[in-house]
Amino acid sequence: MKTLKSIFRFYIHGSIHVALASVSLVQITLMKYGISSAxxxxFFSFFGSxxxxxxxKYSNASKLYHKRLTKSMKGIRVLTILSSLLFTYLAFKFSIEILLYMIPLIALTVLYIVPVFPNKKNLRNVAGVKIFIIGLIWAGTTVMIPVVFAKGSFNLDFWIEMVQRFLFIIVMMLPFEIRDLQYDEATLETVPQKIGITRTKVFGSILLVVFLLLTATKGGLLxxxxxxxxxxxxxxxxxxLWGTEKKQSEYYCSFWVESVPIMWLGIVILLQNLFG
Structure with missing residues (x-):
């Protein structure tokens, strides 16, 4: 049992689970463009994630994830190094166009933690922008890059999909913002810090309604x-979202909430099999 717990903790804290969530969203995008096996x-998306x-998570700029991880940090470092090498290797298998579109997303990720702004701030510490930067990065990596790979066009449906994915990720981040109330400095001005937990849930619910209604604005017969x-x-x-509390189980966000994209892919595959 102890071994299984250690494996599970490594799976979560090594970002394998969140990478699978990201890959699930990539696959959903590819399936919408008729690509079922890429x-x-x-793998390129997984190792990059x-x-x-x-x-x-483990840069010096982040303080939330080092507790109780000293024993597994060596394994996480090895995993990260191997993933970065495989990501770099696979990058050369794709067109230069994909890599060019990835440059702004990689730059945003770096700026998220590297203090290059006045007062030695990074994007994570700029008041009120954290989840919106994450939403933009995820929308880019799980919609824009797959569409470029699929040689799709940046038409109206593409931009609707980008906005939907952006809203979805913002909502998925809100439980984390609620969880981190006890850690985040007041200067971050996160959504729960600004409007409280209940209003944050209402805000997320409104975003989900918009996310759902935007589906009806896509062209053609859906x-x-x-x-x-x-x-x-x-x-x-x-x-x-409504099940989120300030005090929650250790893996409520890092496993269950992050499982929602994986559930989404599972639902899409199941429905495709049911409806042919």
């Missing part, structure tokens, strides 16, 4: 799979 690109998240999966993931997200 394993090399999914592990590298980026561990870079952010597949029933997309409509039903969007309704279901909106419902699941609402339940997790």
């Amino acid at each position: 394993y090399m690109f999914l 592990v590298t980026a998240y561990n870079f952010v 597949p029933s799979v997309e409509i039903l999966s969007t309704i279901l993931v909106t419902t699941i997200s609402l339940l997790f």
